[in-house]
Amino acid sequence: MTDQASITFHVHLVSDSTGETVHGIARACIAQFEGVDAEEHQWPLVRSVGQLEKIIEKIREKPGVVMYTLVNDDMRQHLHAACRKYRIPCISILDPVINFLVNYLGVKSKGQPGRQHMLDAEYFSRIDAMQFALAHDDGQGHWNLSDADVVLIGVSRTSKTPTCIYLANRGVKAANVPFVPGVNLPDDLDHIAGDGIDGPFVVGLTKEPGSLVQLRKSRLRMIADDQETDYVDLDQVKAEVLACRRLCAERGWPVLDVTRRSIEETAAAVIRLMEMRSTKNEQDKDQE
Structure with a gap:
């Protein structure tokens, strides 16, 4: 993925709470990349494996990047296993998100703090x-x-x-x-x-x-x-x-x-x- 002017990808934000943390960090990281357009899919208040299964089906329909904040280990493992099965990149936002996006997008990060607050x-x-x-x-x-x-x-x-x-x-x-x-x-x-x-x-x-x-x-x-x-x-x-x-x-x-x-x-x-x-x-x- 080298053409910055044409990079568009889906990002799925999965959380067992309101989703504010994963949403904010995802936005802050994606803002570091010029010419990148992310279509966000927000999945907050995920509290059971049953809910997660339905979301995984939605992720399969529009594959891209999955970022999550899930506390329950069983649900984390379930999500990782499903993403591994369908070859969909998946990461906890506690990991180095920017490095992950550099590898996925093939675009160098600007390394400029506060880009998400630009008057766009x-x-x-x-x-x-x-x-x-x-x-x-x-x-x-x-x-x-x-x-x-x-x-x-x-x-x-x-x-x-x-x-x-x-x-x-x-x-x-x-x-x-x-x-x-x-x-x-x-x-x-x-x-x-x-x-x-x-x-x-x-x-x-x-x-x-x-x-x-x-x-x-x-x-x-x-x-x-x-x-x-x-x-x-x-x-x-x-x-x-x-x-x-x-x-x-x-x-x-x-x-x-x-x-x-x-x-x-x-x-x-x-x-x-x-x-x-x-x-x-x-x-x-x-x-x-």
Whole structure:
């Protein structure tokens, strides 16, 4: 691989956590190579061999480089054995990643720190995504939701806003819409089905009602409002959550329970769902 202007390769980032570490290091290392374009496939929250087997099949379909952060020895060995079987380069990011890429790409590293922070198109894409998230927070700017990569919908206090901000930092244009029983959805969402082909990908966020009540009560105390309202009534909150789940089921929108997820884990799960949707749409096109 010697023609720097034409080098394109797939890189699969496998992690048993949110994938932030392997994602950041892979980006930092790949940025050291001029004329190299990496198509990233992110596989976060891999916690079982069953999950890993499915990912290995995806890697076989688009072979390239596999980088991972897996703690479990059995899963590490399983991944290495599969990659060895299919002759796919595989490395833990704890190994010298840059030396590995030098050997794989046949291109000398620039040896220049901080190249991943250069003001390139990707940087401005993240800025654009951040502005989009802020302009479309909590149902604002709903007139052009069709421009979003993903729209999060959920009842109050399901971490929609911080998740969108986190996604924006990864270059994903994310908007969020509050679910309020009896209130119509924005027009740009009203016709969208779960396949995400004719509009943005929509993901529902939900949380255990008891946890929601506690969060809402804390929120009211912060703004010095201790009144007992339907907003913190457990039965009412249960009805809200159920209605939101029912809406998502009717539309074919996937739902994530964020009760025990951090913001990073929720964002990673959203990205994984987007990757799965993209892969499915590509397969559907190939079958046409």
